[in-house]
Amino acid sequence: MSRKYKFRDQDKLHFVSFSVVYWLDVFIRDEYRQVLLDSLRYCMQHKGLEVYAYCIMTSHVHLIIGSQQEPLQNIMRDFKSYTSTQLKKAIRENPQESRKEWMLWLMERAGKKNGNNNAFQFWQQHNHPIELNTNFLLQQKLDYIHENPVKAGFVSLPEAYTYSSAAAYAGEPGLLDIMLIE
Template sequence: MSRKYKFRDNEKLYFVSFAVVHWIDVFIRNEYRQVLLDSLRYCQEKKGLEVYAYCLMTSHVHLIISSQGKPLAEILRDFKSFTSTQLRKAITENPQESRKEWMLWVMERAGKRNGNNKGFQFWQQHNHPIVLNSNFLIQQKLDYLHNNPVEAGFVEQPEDYIYSSARDYAGTKGLLDILLIE
């Protein structure tokens, strides 16, 4: 992996994105989105994760984060590991999931091809952290993150998408407690 994309200073702001293997649209169901939101809350409360912005799309997640505690690489590793297990369970146990067999087959196939896994892979391997060391970069990533649902055609205005911190930045309480970038 390139040395360019690593967490070097946990107190700096980072933009990270991670996606489901093969960009499967898992997060179209509320119960799957809830697993992610609950896990982010847990990381905030118990692991020192500071969330400044987020956007949960159907197949991927964007975050602007930092930490005053545990290293960010460890927090994200634990987050991805835990949510992978929980989401696999949620998919398996969901009687309404018409794509269950296909999704599990794709994830098992991806896991068997990756020696870092135990026969199952939910998330793609990399987080691609980008340090946000200037106001220009912070604004660019914040705009990109919040405009993602608009570009996807889900909403007309960023603040209309409930699975995003754009609501918080527009003055409406969102689904996750965040720290605003001033």
């Protein structure tokens, strides 16, 4: 079965998740999470990405997204490519990163196994977009995203997790200016 999932209907919102190769816990450092946030902001401002929900976990990211401009598969391709390059650089140049050699070795190992890469791979290959074509499915994925840090034991309330849109849905400021689902 092909793992090349597609964004079928550009007029619908989609739930996407993508993970670091080998589920490495990269996003335990603020500077790495900041690369993701800055890249999402850029895509929102310059590519027409609409972010309705997000959660940055230690090894993966969940989003509910849409776009009325550029096709979502193009935005996600560019986002993952750019963040891969920037995160590799950030890891390599971070003097505080005690896991540097090990993480880069694993990412190079993953890249050499995958003919689509240049001997380096940060993200797993797929996004598995799920079209949110019913209110039930939309609410289910929104709850899933916001409950993820609670289920992982990071916080006891979804809105307490800094790297999530749950605060915005609770009426508090968040790290990204998102579009709320009403």
